[in-house]
Amino acid sequence: MNESGFIHTTATAGRFRSWAATHCGTVRTHNEDAFINRPDLGIWVVADGAGGHEAGEVASGRIVQALEGLQAGLSAGQALAEVRLRVQETHDWLRAEAARRGEGVMIASTVVVLLVRGDHFACLWAGDSRAYMLRGGVLVQVSRDHSLVQEMVESGNITSAEAEGHPHANIITRAVGAEIESFELDKRSGKLLPGDRLLLCSDGLCKVLSDLEIERQLGRDDDAPAERLVLAALAAKANDNITAVTIEVTHPP
Secondary structure (H helix, E strand, C coil), rough: CCCCCCCCEEEEECEEEEEEEEECCCCCCCCCCCEEEEEEEEEEEEEEEEEEEECCHHHHHHHHHHHHCCCCCCCCCHHHHHHHHHHHHHHHHHHHHHHHHHCCCCCCEEEEEEEEEEEEECCCEEEEEEEEEEECEEEEECCCEEHHHHHHCCCCCCHHHHHHCCCCCCEEEEEEEECCCCCCCCEEEEEEECCEEEEEEEEHCCCCCCCCHHHHHHHCCCHHHHHHHHHHHHHHCCCEEEEEEEEEEEECC
């Protein structure tokens, strides 16, 4: 990816059409997001190099490099195990590289992964890059943010409305490469239906677009949903990197 240009790709394989788009945003000149758009392998990924840390693009790029090497033809169980292994190895490598660079250095990235086998999906994630599903015109957030603000909402200290625009909204509690005692990816799985649309995105998109706006843009009947979502975030003056990967289920398996 170049540093500031608008990048977008389209791919079709089997029963899936998918689109990906990324942009550095309205303030930053460097894009630390990375993505995978591979319906042929049944895998889609968004990785967001942790803002404010050194070499976030190294972290997101390393995740994408590891997961792009996933072998074709793996069963659901094999693919899940392989994704977990590759992300864990990346986490360990990033921790070692940070230590090599000096005290206080962190090289980290959030990640959200969608794996599909047959008519079932598994979503794995660490951090606040998100996964959404649009089914029957209703948007549901599949992932759950690993963030300080999310913990405050769940503990009852603040409301969901107060979480929007909170001064600590950028503090994440889990990321690939971060200093945490025990790293693991959270997982949620379910069944896919024809007509479902899914979205993976970095927080540069979901922090400036409301769920209602994401629902509206994702539900429009055209061939550029990812590009349209990124453009909507740009119009909303997103000051972070913006990445969207959208997947449409076109017919039954």
